[in-house]
Amino acid sequence: MTMRPLMFFGTTNLDLCFNVDRLPTPGETLIGTLARNPGGKGANQAVAAARLGLQPYFYTRLGDDEAGRQLFLSLTKAGVRTDAVEICQGEPSGSAMVMVGDDGANMIVIDPGANLNATALTIDRAAAFIEPHAIVVAEMGIPVAALERLFELKAEKNFELIFNPAPVRPGLSAKAWASIDYLTPNQSETFELTGVEVLDFDSAANAAEKLLKFGPRAVLITLGAGGAYYCDESRSFGLPAFPVKVVDTTGAGDAFNGAFAAFLSQGRAVRDAVRGAMAVAALCVSRRGAQDSMPTAETVDVFLNQQTVLELE
Numbered sequence: 001m002t003m004r005p006l007m008f009f010g011t012t013n014l015d016l017c018f019n020v021d022r023l024p025t026p027g028e029t030l031i032g033t034l035a036r037n038p039g040g041k042g043a044n045q046a047v048a049a050a051r052l053g054l055q056p057y058f059y060t061r062l063g064d065d066e067a068g069r070q071l072f073l074s075l076t077k078a079g080v081r082t083d084a085v086e087i088c089q090g091e092p093s094g095s096a097m098v099m100v101g102d103d104g105a106n107m108i109v110i111d112p113g114a115n116l117n118a119t120a121l122t123i124d125r126a127a128a129f130i131e132p133h134a135i136v137v138a139e140m141g142i143p144v145a146a147l148e149r150l151f152e153l154k155a156e157k158n159f160e161l162i163f164n165p166a167p168v169r170p171g172l173s174a175k176a177w178a179s180i181d182y183l184t185p186n187q188s189e190t191f192e193l194t195g196v197e198v199l200d201f202d203s204a205a206n207a208a209e210k211l212l213k214f215g216p217r218a219v220l221i222t223l224g225a226g227g228a229y230y231c232d233e234s235r236s237f238g239l240p241a242f243p244v245k246v247v248d249t250t251g252a253g254d255a256f257n258g259a260f261a262a263f264l265s266q267g268r269a270v271r272d273a274v275r276g277a278m279a280v281a282a283l284c285v286s287r288r289g290a291q292d293s294m295p296t297a298e299t300v301d302v303f304l305n306q307q308t309v310l311e312l313e
Ligand code: RIB
Pocket: 011, 012, 013, 014, 015, 038, 039, 040, 041, 044, 095, 096, 108, 110, 250, 251, 252, 253, 254, 290
């Protein structure tokens, strides 16, 4: 099978994860346990793809500090190609405070650090690693000016673009939205972009119609336990989520995006890639952490075979 090259553009953070019985209310002090995990949406996505056996390039900006060294190591260990990673003198690495309750739900605050200083110029340097016929994945943690440049390069480099608008920020031009092939928001990002509350496939269809008007070729909305909804000009479908015991939802969307890109790059059809990505996200939420919870291709195959048996029973 010929694989298409894959490159991710996004953020990397050191996640300070507090596991607590339940998420706190304002003014409340709770006791929890702390774990320091590699994270950041772009890094999680690239690691998800690497765990599935791909060798993606990744562009990110790390500080020249201890956290940066740990985060770099975590990428290389997973098999992510780090040639385009920038180590930035005098800048701190990004960090995130992640609180995870017993039901797996989380609250996250980010200090972007070096992630915030990506520019059109740094994108131009990294773009040298976009290979012919590549699939490129970007998330919205990197500044809009840098994203604009990346999306502009699509005409020249002729890549396919998956854009995960997380976290949603204002300011992306109409031209940039129109260059997206697959737009992949979750429910809250969809609400921010369209004002439509996505609760099921009907409301997802309504929101997707609005999102298609922004200009992407296809929209793929993730609904967490509610599954995923795909829509382009000629077809639409919704797939239910796989039932799993949720331990920690951190990185679930990243698992989905990284895996969707990986499966497309392996030549799978869109529906099959969405199903596989949902399996990867289901496995991710059944373990703690972000990058640490990304499954291998073998684990995903076993899981999907089990699901097929359950569906036939
Ligand atoms: O999507 C999960 C990620 O969001 C975490 O790893 C954290 O770093 C934040 O960027």
